[in-house]
Amino acid sequence: MTDVERRQASGSYGLSERRTRALPLVGVAGTRGKSTTVWLLDAMLTAAGRSTGLWSSTGVYVRGVRQPGELGPWSRVLAAVGSGELDVALQELETPLVTSVGLPEGIYPLAGITTLCGNNEDCLLSPEFSSGALAQAIVARAVRPDGLLVLNADDLAVLEAANQTNATTVLFALHPDNPALRRHLDQGGCGVWVADGTVVVGDALDQRAVVRVEEARFTLDGALIFQVQNLLCSVALAVALDVPDAAIREAVRAFSPDPARLPGSCNIFYKRGATIVLDTSRQVWTLKSLIRGIRHQPHRRTIIVAGFFSHLPEEQIVEAGRLLGRLGGVVILHEETERPIVELLKNGIALNEIPPLVLAMPTEQQAFAHAFRMLSEGDLCLLITDDVQNAVDAVTSLDK
Structure with a gap:
């Protein structure tokens, strides 16, 4: 042989x-x-x-x-x-x-x-x-x-x-x-x-x-x-x-990344004909990889909820905003994030040639709820958060 x-x-x-x-x-x-x-x-x-x-x-x-x-x-x-x-x-x-x-x-x-x-x-x-x-x-x-x-x-x-x-x-x-x-x-x-x-x-x-x-x-x-x-x-x-x-x-x-075992590791949910992606991208380079992938995934509209980037230096927070803005659609920020960070994210989002619609909600929970009310079949919703359980609970509530 x-x-x-x-x-x-x-x-x-x-x-x-x-x-x-x-x-x-x-x-x-x-x-x-x-x-x-x-x-x-x-x-x-x-x-x-x-x-x-x-x-x-x-x-x-x-x-x-x-x-x-x-x-x-x-x-x-x-x-x-x-x-x-x-x-x-x-x-x-x-x-x-x-x-x-x-x-x-x-x-x-x-x-x-x-x-x-x-x-x-x-x-x-x-x-x-x-x-x-x-x-x-x-x-x-x-x-x-x-x-x-x-x-x-x-x-x-x-x-x-x-x-x-x-x-x-x-x-x-x-x-x-x-x-x-x-x-x-x-x-x-x-x-x-x-x-x-x-x-x-x-x-x-x-x-x-x-x-x-x-x-x-x-x-x-x-x-x-x-x-x-x-x-x-x-x-x-x-x-x-x-x-x-x-x-x-x-x-x-x-296989699907289970949020109980893989919390915030690009957890994916399919709800109401839409795709929801939950991630805890803590560095700009990992966020860049995620954004690049989502841009190449066919979908009708992108809805983003983001706010936690306080661990990054100012110039990287601006870059994070620019990356989020590249997806177009709607970006929902929440005021639980420190105000200077929200402004830095907005500054980054505005650097895009065609910036997305930017909304602000008082809390992250309200931001999730507003995003889900906007969600339609064929949309992709990206949740960037450091409170994975809060996000999972919000997604799970869509089944009720």
């Missing part, structure tokens, strides 16, 4: 063959996307009949059930995986924890790094990048030499991790012509990419289609590029764990 025939028979394209038989522990790191990636991977494993323990930013879960506490339950998860009671342990690696406590070298047989800055210049100059890069180096060294490290080839800063690990690297990219991916495949490596709207896994010898991007509704038909990248990372990790393609497709079709 040839190499190609063996890989076709196993469906792994060299990924699972290179994975160690050590404790099935998977770490996912990055400044954006790691929560979505780890939960999507959990859904893929569950669809394949695997039992999981998961530690994310919202707590520790066993077979999808939230456990009280964190360190104690996680220790029990690792023990259960070691004894075979659970199949896989998934860990979201938070940057502050990794940089302050560190990680033992060579502990993970499999890990992935989603995004650091997405090549955004402002982000690359920020303290967030410095801490994220430090955490990335620690994670890269924490992967076993006989393990696999999945990296985002579209993020040049993430690619640096390939120089910081002794593990085999697997790259994912939005396009098959990504130079780093092409070079990696030509040198005998494996990867995951998008070709003609389909997620493809393979190497230079052979490839196969896994799932159509349009089947992943949480990407808004592929318009949300950062969510497509999270999808690619999850697929790479799932293939390395021998998850069948059918289970991957089943999970992708059903």
Whole structure:
């Protein structure tokens, strides 16, 4: 049997063959996307009949059930995986924890790094990048030499991790012509990419289609590029764990960022024929990615509720306003936000050639209510807030 025939028979394209038989522990790191990636991977494993323990930013879960506490339950998860009671342990690696406590070298047989800055210049100059890069180096060294490290080839800063690990690297990219991916495949490596709207896994010898991007509704038909990248990372990790393609497709079709587990991580609701997107974009570069995706998603009109940007410097608040104004439609601000911030947002909105209609409401709750009264079939409503539960309650009230 040839190499190609063996890989076709196993469906792994060299990924699972290179994975160690050590404790099935998977770490996912990055400044954006790691929560979505780890939960999507959990859904893929569950669809394949695997039992999981998961530690994310919202707590520790066993077979999808939230456990009280964190360190104690996680220790029990690792023990259960070691004894075979659970199949896989998934860990979201938070940057502050990794940089302050560190990680033992060579502990993970499999890990992935989603995004650091997405090549955004402002982000690359920020303290967030410095801490994220430090955490990335620690994670890269924490992967076993006989393990696999999945990296985002579209993020040049993430690619640096390939120089910081002794593990085999697997790259994912939005396009098959990504130079780093092409070079990696030509040198005998494996990867995951998008070709003609389909997620493809393979190497230079052979490839196969896994799932159509349009089947992943949480990407808004592929318009949300950062969510497509999270999808690619999850697929790479799932293939390395021998998850069948059918289970991957089943999970992708059903997956939606749950606000209870992924609060403010681009939660999507469909109400009255309209689409509502809830996000807590805290940095201008992440807001820019979100706005770009929404602009490319076909819809009738955009209605935005925004107000919380007090953590940003003044010039970035103005830029946030400019970005929000690019969507046109209606922007509803609320006066619970400090007045100088509202004025800065208005100044930014006014920089657009065709500014949207700007309204002001006394409270965020009233802003939500007004936006929902305006909502019609085919509209897209974007809620930018730091009070996710308040927003979820407001959206849920539409069903009453």
